[in-house]
Amino acid sequence: MNGNVFIIGLGLIGGSIGLSILKEYPGATVTGFDIKKEEIRLAKALNAISQGSDSLQEDAEQADLIIICTPVNETVEMMKTISSFNLKPDVIVTDVGSTKKRIMESSHLFSDRGISFIGGHPMAGSHKSGVSAAKAILFENAFYLLTPAEHSDAESVAVLKKWLKGSKAKFLEVKPEEHDHITGMVSHFPHIIASSLVHQVKDNYQRQPLISSLAAGGFRDISRIASSNPEMWRDITVHNIDTLKSLMSEWQQEMNRVIDMLERNNATDIYTYFSEAKTFRDSMPILQKGAIPSFYDLFVDVPDYPGVISEITGILAKEEISIVNLRIMETREDIYGVLTISFQTEEDRKRGADCISAVTDYDVFTV
Ligand SMILES: NC(=O)c1ccc[n+]([C@@H]2O[C@H](COP(=O)([O-])OP(=O)(O)OC[C@H]3O[C@@H](n4cnc5c(N)ncnc54)[C@H](O)[C@@H]3O)[C@@H](O)[C@H]2O)c1
């Protein structure tokens, strides 16, 4: 496709969308606008956009597709601003916000003028923000939820999906209320729990400073998302407050159940509680393609010496096995580190494990 795409908000998500559009359609012109000039400069340097914008109005009026990638409160403000411009009549306007009800309530600003607004939400991301963390493959295999406004025709939805083809996401249409209820449960509410656990540790930290050194494995996994952008999560929480209040009261009931269980201190009941949670979680598609982008992690227990990472990547490169991500888990302070390698497919992970085991004596394992 060769039209003009205008991305407003060049952070993690705006940058990732720009990269995926330009990868799929090198002939397209992707113009990027951000209140931070530095993000525009960086987005251009990273090829996430073809050019920066000096004028929101001029570039919005030239666009065939406008993608609003700002925090959700700003998105509603931006919808008010750009709907007052003289947009092309067949422009498609979309967003990527983590909430949909409040945003779709403002979609009449476009429909009143005969313009298609299609709400969007790629269900993948990171606790990192800013364009420097953007990746073309961020949404690969993830669900990309769409909430077309009532007047939006199927043709516009098809054109939008075509523009976003390079994301390799799986599109799914949902109603805005349904969207906010589901994402409230599996994304927004867990964020509050992660942050509250961090607050609890912080409160205990004064008395037990050793806490921060020992909070490595489990705590690190469950609290990772508490390191996300607070502005983004403030806006999400404000937008989805009713769902979150109702989930909080369900959670309080659940915690009362847990308190009773601890009071009774019955080993069988405690076992059953953990075992039922494990059975249900293990049956969720978290580790399969779907709800959350599925990367297949392989863990390699490597000695900590300079060059060990290039040794492992060299072995994989020789077999032409691509990797998605590579990181060292700093969970231990002895001489070994666990290298985590993420693959795109289970087959790649198996091939990776086989070739590393064939030429090294490092322990290779999956969980
Ligand atoms: N981070 C995630 O995991 C994730 C995943 C899916 C959807 N989202 C949604 O995507 C949107 C963007 O999130 P992000 O993670 O890319 O955030 P980010 O902080 O990385 O980027 C947001 C960008 O928007 C810019 N911005 C803010 N107000 C602006 C305005 N008025 N005009 C122009 N630019 C403005 C900021 O300067 C920043 O560069 C949010 O609505 C969020 O809910 C986030």
Ligand SMILES: O=C(O)C(=O)C[C@]1(C(=O)O)C=C[C@@H](O)C=C1
């Ligand atoms: O992986 C993360 O860090 C995320 O928080 C990603 C996550 C999520 O909760 O799944 C966060 C918010 C978005 O709206 C979509 C994805």
